[in-house]
Amino acid sequence: MNRFAFANARTISEAAVAASATVADAMTVSPEAMGRGETSVVKAGGIDLLDLLKEGLLVPSKVMNLREVPGLDVIVEEEGGGLRLGPMATLASLADHPLLQQRYAALAAALRGSASPQIRNVATLGGNLLQRPRCWYFRSHAYRCLRKGGGHCFAISGENQYHAIFNNAQCAIVHPSTAATVLVAAGATVELTNAAGTARQLLLEDFFVPPERDLQRENDLRPQEILTAIRLPKQPPTLRIAHVRQGEKDSFDWPLADVAIALDIVPDGICKRAAIILGAAAPVPHRAKTAEAALTGKRIDENAAAQAGRAALDSAAPLSKNAYKLPLFETLVRRAILKAVG
Ligand SMILES: Cc1cc2nc3c(=O)[nH]c(=O)nc-3n(C[C@H](O)[C@H](O)[C@H](O)COP(=O)(O)OP(=O)(O)OC[C@H]3O[C@@H](n4cnc5c(N)ncnc54)[C@H](O)[C@@H]3O)c2cc1C
Ligand code: SF4
Numbered sequence: 001m002n003r004f005a006f007a008n009a010r011t012i013s014e015a016a017v018a019a020s021a022t023v024a025d026a027m028t029v030s031p032e033a034m035g036r037g038e039t040s041v042v043k044a045g046g047i048d049l050l051d052l053l054k055e056g057l058l059v060p061s062k063v064m065n066l067r068e069v070p071g072l073d074v075i076v077e078e079e080g081g082g083l084r085l086g087p088m089a090t091l092a093s094l095a096d097h098p099l100l101q102q103r104y105a106a107l108a109a110a111l112r113g114s115a116s117p118q119i120r121n122v123a124t125l126g127g128n129l130l131q132r133p134r135c136w137y138f139r140s141h142a143y144r145c146l147r148k149g150g151g152h153c154f155a156i157s158g159e160n161q162y163h164a165i166f167n168n169a170q171c172a173i174v175h176p177s178t179a180a181t182v183l184v185a186a187g188a189t190v191e192l193t194n195a196a197g198t199a200r201q202l203l204l205e206d207f208f209v210p211p212e213r214d215l216q217r218e219n220d221l222r223p224q225e226i227l228t229a230i231r232l233p234k235q236p237p238t239l240r241i242a243h244v245r246q247g248e249k250d251s252f253d254w255p256l257a258d259v260a261i262a263l264d265i266v267p268d269g270i271c272k273r274a275a276i277i278l279g280a281a282a283p284v285p286h287r288a289k290t291a292e293a294a295l296t297g298k299r300i301d302e303n304a305a306a307q308a309g310r311a312a313l314d315s316a317a318p319l320s321k322n323a324y325k326l327p328l329f330e331t332l333v334r335r336a337i338l339k340a341v342g
């Protein structure tokens with residue numbers, strides 16, 4: 001690991017000023033060139049950031065720690081009944097928080113099922129949403145692929161068993177955040193604050209950036225900007241949310257596939273609105289629009305769930321080694337729907 005200066009930010013503005021580059025921008029420069037420049041990045045829990053530093057994929061001159069910025073880890077109910085989640089709240093503190101357990105049990109369970117107890121005690125929600133992809137070519141020093149500013153995707157014709165089955169023609173990463181799958185289904189928004197203190201808000205779904213918009217970054221975080229809040233809207237009592245995941249291991253690993261469902265079921269049992277989000281399926285959390293349409297206006301039963309499971313795959317284009325994800329997602333969508341209404 002290269003030497004770098006380390007400092008604790010005391011305010012959001014100090015942290016934003018220090019974030020001279022996003023990690024995505026910094027990683028498109030070759031590590032050799034990066035090591036010669038002045039690049040300063042921010043750190044939350046450090047689980048992903050330190051990995052990149054240890055592998056020599058990211059060579060900043062300074063790391064600014066966000067841990068001591070007051071107020072960034074709060075979890076509170078806002079006026080109007082929505083929840084504000086601080087980006088520095090750890091996955092463990094969120095999973096155990098009574099407000100989340102009462103109002104967003106599916107999110108609390110998804111967080112509890114992510115990674116391992118040791119990691120959840122350190123990893124933050126903000127860092128989780130902003131972690132970089134797990135593609136092994138991306139994580140290896142030996143491959144300078146498209147996402148790192150190189151000229152080729154090695155996964156599309158290579159080892160792609162953990163890669164995308166949707167929107168994988170240019171870069172086949174899957175979005176690595178499990179929490180994002182549920183947060184997008186729940187209609188969460190993010191708040192981003194710049195060095196001047198100006199905040200912008202956007203839907204989390206719109207914050208994520210697919211390869212056709214930009215091949216080198218997974219989100220719309222800008223230099224000198226800090227993620228300062230994740231907001232969950234107040235949900236109507238008729239809304240039911242469920243999340244299911246399937247991995248090779250029960251813990252200590254990212255899922256092979258996960259699905260979050262949000263169904264608004266009116267009192268006569270008809271589904272008024274459906275959100276069906278597939279995780280570990282595409283470069284951004286994937287909205288299965290045909291499956292959502294298949295459920296809207298229907299009474300939810302085994303048949304409707306099975307039909308939506310098939311419809312969820314309508315634009316899937318598996319690569320040479322990941323076609324096993326097709327039946328997996330079909331089953332998970334069906335199960336998640338039945339779990340939501342069960
Ligand atoms: C063995 C293992 C298993 C895992 N399993 C899962 C899993 O099942 N599901 C899952 O979702 N994840 C999983 N993870 C990933 C893990 O949850 C993330 O690496 C972690 O949440 C990152 O959070 P952090 O606070 O450590 O972020 P850091 O590593 O500190 O930061 C990550 C990125 O976010 C940026 N950043 C962080 N906070 C801010 C902010 N407020 N504003 C601007 N930029 C910011 C940093 O600059 C950096 O680029 C696993 C990790 C390991 C090692
Ligand atoms: S899938 Fe994306 S990150 Fe992986 S090798 Fe291809 S371009 Fe790089």
